[in-house]
Each structure stands twice: as structure tokens, then as C-alpha cells.
Amino acid sequence: MTAVNTATVVPPVRRRAAGKPLLPPLVARLLFLVFAIGFWEVASRYGWINAFTAPAPSAIWSGFIQIIVAGELGAAFVRTFLEALAASAIGAIGGIAIGWWLHSSKKIGLAYTSWVAAAASAPLVLLYPLFLVIFGRNSSTIVAMGALGCMPPIILKAKDGLDGVRPVLLNVGRAFSLTPRQQFTMIQFPAALPVIFTGIRIGLLFAIINVVGVEFLIAFGGLGELISDLGDRFDYPAMYAAIFFVVLVSIAFFYLTEKLEIWLLSSK
Template sequence: MTAMALNRRYSLAPLVGLLSLVIFFVLIELLIRIGVVNRFIVPPPSEIIASFSRVILEEDILHRFVLTATECLTAGVMLTIFGVAGGVLMHRFRLLQQACETWVAAMASAPTVLMYPLFLVIFGRSAWTIIMMGFVAALPPVILKTLEGLSSTRRVLINVGRSFNLTPSQQFWKILFPAAMPTIFVGIRLGLIFALINIVGVEFLINFGGLGALINELAERYDLAGTYASICFVILVSVLFFMSLEKAERWLRPFE
């Protein structure tokens, strides 16, 4: 296949993606209109679109959007720093790895969101409760993926470092860490997904702060179209974070 044909295929991909989304919404709209799907459970997409202006103007969406995004960003920065450091420590100290790996893995699948009353007691009804819930829930995948990335560094690369007489610090910064980078990014991406789910979830549960609280309020008012419109903004936060992460990854790893 020629480069031009490949380029055309890649430029077509977002268009096809958008088109399939439009087809999906048209189908839902049709199913609701002919009565197959109950409009009091799933509002018609046309109503959701119409409710956007109302949600933006009346519900202070920008402020809530920024609030949720800031909470996500703070949790994301914290989990990158502490998660990567945790993984590195577990890789460095075999005893720590043997002692902790199992329960860190168990923590990854635990419904930590149910611990929100404890966090409320510790941090109060504040943004810190939400951030810490997101952080704690998202920490295990970052730790585990960092550990996996470092442990699966190809033996030959380590031997190259040894043959050049690298110090342990050089071995880490010049070989182990860059070799583990792709897996660490997978961990951060997973961590961000966990963090966003938990942040919006806790906002919803404690009815405080950003988009999660707004979804709660609109659902309480039985404003289904508004609720779904707010969910779209949560998706927008997610898209923004993933695009930024992709950009950071491309900057750090230009060879990919």
C-alpha cells in the first residue's frame, strides 16, 4: 500500500468514527420515537443536544468542568509521582515486592469508593476527599505497571549496561527507566481512568464539587436530558486528559 493511500486511510478514520457515532444516535432516536425504548429511561439524543445550552448557561458548567478537571489533574500528578516511585521501590527491594505485590494487586480490584465515609471523616467535605479517593483507587495500577515495566526489561539491555560498567544509578536512569516507559504509560493511563471514575463517583455520592455533583442534582430533578448532557462533559474531561497524555508520551518517546 502506498504512503498516500495509508495517509488517506488514517485521515478517514476519525470521520468513520464520527459517522458511526451519528448512526448510533440516529438509531437510538428512532427506537425511542417508535416506542421500543422508553423515553423516560433514555432521553432522545435530540433532547440531550437541545439541553446543552441550558446546562451550560444555567448550571455553571464551566466552573464545574474546571473543578472536576483540576481534581483529576491533581490526582493524576500525585498518582504518577507516588505510583511510579512505589513501583520503583518495589523493584529495587525484593522483600518489599514479595511482601506487598499481592495486596497491591488485590487493592486494584477492591471497590475503594465505598470507603468514602472514612475519607470524609479524615479530609472533611472538601475537594481533598474527592482527590484522595481518586488517588487511592488509581494508585495500584500505576505501581503494578511500573513494577512490570522495570522487571520485564530485556536481559540483554541490562547486560549492555553492565558491559559498559554502569553504576546502579546510571543503569536505572539510562536503561531500566527508559525501557520501562511504555508500560509505565499504560499504568498512568489506567490510573487516570480509575481516578476519573472515582472522582466523578465520589462527587456524585457526596454531592459536592464538579460534574458528579451536577449529575446527582439533575438526576434528583429527573432532568434526564440534562443528566446525559453532563455525562458528555465527563467524557470531555476524559478525552482532554487522554489527548494530553498522548502528547506527553509522543514528546517523551518520539520513536514510537
């Protein structure tokens, strides 16, 4: 009698490591975008959605080329970029100064920090008529609204950062008889910078949103006015192209500042 080998050969099963996603995040994101854009294209072409108010992505792409060639997008972008930059610079300087003021006095901090937190979550862009009265219909109104919008997160993070400086670092400064100015510039500010930078990053995005928003509302130059103008001309493909351009600029900006923050923290 011969021995019968009853053991069956089971092919090795390749299992995913625990917690490892099915697709790499980048591939998953690209697949989603391809699917969404493809679906939109088909829906628009076959009339499932109104192709006039929601033009197909291919039409939006043509509109994008059109506004680039005409030079409208480039000029509007430069103007919006400069206004957002000016607004962010004013907002950052003012925000850090006010954050320091809230930090330096416990009573003042307790009294006003909650107001700033409330302002951070309020749609400050709605105050634009007041600024129109003060500054007139010009770039100053747009820059002022952008600065106002980006200030609350910078104030809050500046206060948090300065509050969080380890007392022993301040004692080192005192032991070396540093002046109050040296104490701030050589110890407090650099120690708080990682937290302040987070506030500046959020503030810059708020500045872009406010600048584009006010440009749109008062129809005075930049990407906001371009979107408003294209909408008034019923050139919806180009209008959507401009809107997506603003979204892409914001995403790129957020990504770059995030990378910059990580680099700053890791190198120090």
C-alpha cells in the same frame, strides 16, 4: 465455414484485498453512531421507550446547550479537571515510589505485588466513607480517592518497567561509578519510562472515574455533583448531556495520552 469465437468476455471483478475491511474503521464507527442515535431519536419520539427517563438525543443536545449557557458545565469541568490532575500527580509520584520499593527488594516484591494487583481490580471507590471521616466533606477526600484509585496500575507498571531494565545498561552505570541516585535518574527511570507511562495513562483514567464517582456520591462540586444535582431536579436531558460529556472527556483523554505515548516511543 467461419470460425466461431466461443470465448465469452468476462468483465474484471474487483475483489477486496485479503484482510481489507469493507468500510474504513472511522466510517464504520460513524455509521454505527448515526444509526444508534437515529434509532434512539425515533424510539423516544414515537413512545417505544419512555421519553422522560430516556429523552431523545435532540432533547439531550438542548440540555447540553442549556448547561453550557448557564455556566454549570464549564465550572464543573474545571473543578473536576483540577481535582483529577492533583489526584493523578499524587498517584503518579506515590505509585512510582512504591513501584520502585517493590522492585528494589525481591522479598518485598514477592510479598506485596499480589496485594497491589488485587487492589487494582477492586472497587476502591467504595472506601469513600472512610476518607470522609479522615478528610471531611471537601476536595481533599475527592483528591485522595482519585489518587488511591490511580495508584495500583502505576505501581504495577513502575515495578514491571524497573524490573525490565536491561542489566547491561545498569552495568554501564556501575562502570562509570554512578551514585545510586544517578543510577536511578539517569538510567533506570528513563529506561523504564515507556512502561511506567502506560501505567500512568491507565491510572489517569482510574483517577477521573474515581473523582467523578466520589463527587457524585458526596455531592461536592464538579461533574459528579452536577450529574447528581440534575438527576435530583429530574432534568434528565441535561443529566444525560453531562454524563455523555464525562464519557467524551474520558475518551478524548485516553486518545490524547495514547498518541502522546506513541510519539514518545517512536521518537526515542
